[in-house]
Amino acid sequence: MTKNKAKVGVLLVNLGTPDSTATGDVRKYLREFLMDGRVIDFPFIPRWMLVNLIIAPFRAPKSANEYRKLWTDRGSPLLFHTEDLRDKLIAKLDPQTYVVEMAMRYQSPSIEDGLERLNKANVKKIIVLPLFPQYASATNGSVADKVMEIARGWQIIPNITFISNFVEHPLFLEAWAELGKEMMQGQEYDKYLFSYHGLPERQIRKGSVDGYCQLSDKCCGNYTKKNQFCYRGQCFHTTRLLAEKLGLPEDKVLTCFQSRLGKDPWIKPYTEDIIKELAEKGVKKVLVFSPAFVADCLETTVEVGEEYKEEFEELGGEQWDLVPSLNSNDTWVECVKDLVLTNT
Numbered sequence: 001m002t003k004n005k006a007k008v009g010v011l012l013v014n015l016g017t018p019d020s021t022a023t024g025d026v027r028k029y030l031r032e033f034l035m036d037g038r039v040i041d042f043p044f045i046p047r048w049m050l051v052n053l054i055i056a057p058f059r060a061p062k063s064a065n066e067y068r069k070l071w072t073d074r075g076s077p078l079l080f081h082t083e084d085l086r087d088k089l090i091a092k093l094d095p096q097t098y099v100v101e102m103a104m105r106y107q108s109p110s111i112e113d114g115l116e117r118l119n120k121a122n123v124k125k126i127i128v129l130p131l132f133p134q135y136a137s138a139t140n141g142s143v144a145d146k147v148m149e150i151a152r153g154w155q156i157i158p159n160i161t162f163i164s165n166f167v168e169h170p171l172f173l174e175a176w177a178e179l180g181k182e183m184m185q186g187q188e189y190d191k192y193l194f195s196y197h198g199l200p201e202r203q204i205r206k207g208s209v210d211g212y213c214q215l216s217d218k219c220c221g222n223y224t225k226k227n228q229f230c231y232r233g234q235c236f237h238t239t240r241l242l243a244e245k246l247g248l249p250e251d252k253v254l255t256c257f258q259s260r261l262g263k264d265p266w267i268k269p270y271t272e273d274i275i276k277e278l279a280e281k282g283v284k285k286v287l288v289f290s291p292a293f294v295a296d297c298l299e300t301t302v303e304v305g306e307e308y309k310e311e312f313e314e315l316g317g318e319q320w321d322l323v324p325s326l327n328s329n330d331t332w333v334e335c336v337k338d339l340v341l342t343n344t
Contacts (some may be wrong), residue, residue, distance in 0.1 A: 008098070008127065010089070010100045013143045016108050035051050036142055038141055097344075101123045115151065119137065127161045182290065192253050209227070254274055288320065288321065290322070301322075
């Protein structure tokens with residue numbers, strides 16, 4: 001490659017995190033996150049009232065306490081694990097060909113800043129990789145929306161490629177399998193729980209193709225061209241692929257959904273309900289995977305790793321182990337590298 005040849009830009013995008021554990025910073029983060037019309041898909045005025053008058057004021061103090069449990073000397077794990085992923089990826093790619101940046105969909109570092117750095121580098125193409133394995137309008141769709149909103153103001157817009165999901169990528173599955181096998185070494189578990197972030201049922205129905213969505217095993221039991229972008233269908237498909245790779249007995253594997261917000265029905269089964277059912281059946285040892293998250297965060301470390309563990313043990317369970325997220329696992333880095341190379 002000649003010295004002056006234009007490079008390819010890569011933008012890794014994760015969800016976001018407050019700048020600190022101060023209640024004001026958490027409230028600011030919640031407002032930006034929940035005011036996204038793809039996250040809470042209500043008309044602007046009722047969404048504004050719900051977020052700014054009810055959710056953010058009352059939820060921020062509690063969330064701030066939860067973030068304090070999570071914070072380390074390096075700050076937010078979601079942020080520094082994404083930074084580590086970026087740095088390892090840079091070391092794997094040809095610097096004469098690629099420029100790699102990272103951003104958060106909400107708060108800092110912003111997508112706008114990341115795109116601006118790539119724009120100033122005069123890249124010929126931008127590959128945008130939202131770090132969400134399963135496509136959802138509220139995550140991957142929101143990232144694409146924000147990127148296009150920013151880029152449309154540029155005088156020159158280079159080629160922009162969005163990687164919509166990567167649930168079937170062999171190295172994504174291998175990375176999770178490595179972590180799972182490490183946790184399972186010398187251990188016998190009664191059940192294997194795959195807990196994914198939930199979404200309102202209405203958002204799943206909005207994306208239904210030809211009325212295919214039934215929000216049940218009837219449609220999610222198979223992964224086809226009609227539900228290839230159905231979030232629930234992708235989650236069940238991820239579970240099947242990982243269970244097969246790990247050699248887990250089908251009758252010991254469960255898929256469920258966590259992190260409900262509000263009173264509207266969210267996709268089921270709910271993780272809280274599954275925990276109660278397992279305890280009622282006398283299940284004692286559970287290993288939990290969270291394959292919707294590629295970096296440890298509030299939803300994995302605190303919600304699954306601490307709150308659900310406490311609930312399970314209070315109901316009579318004896319062992320609740322959480323498989324850590326991919327973070328900057330070397331096989332995961334290779335997966336991201338391959339995604340970039342394939343889409344160059």
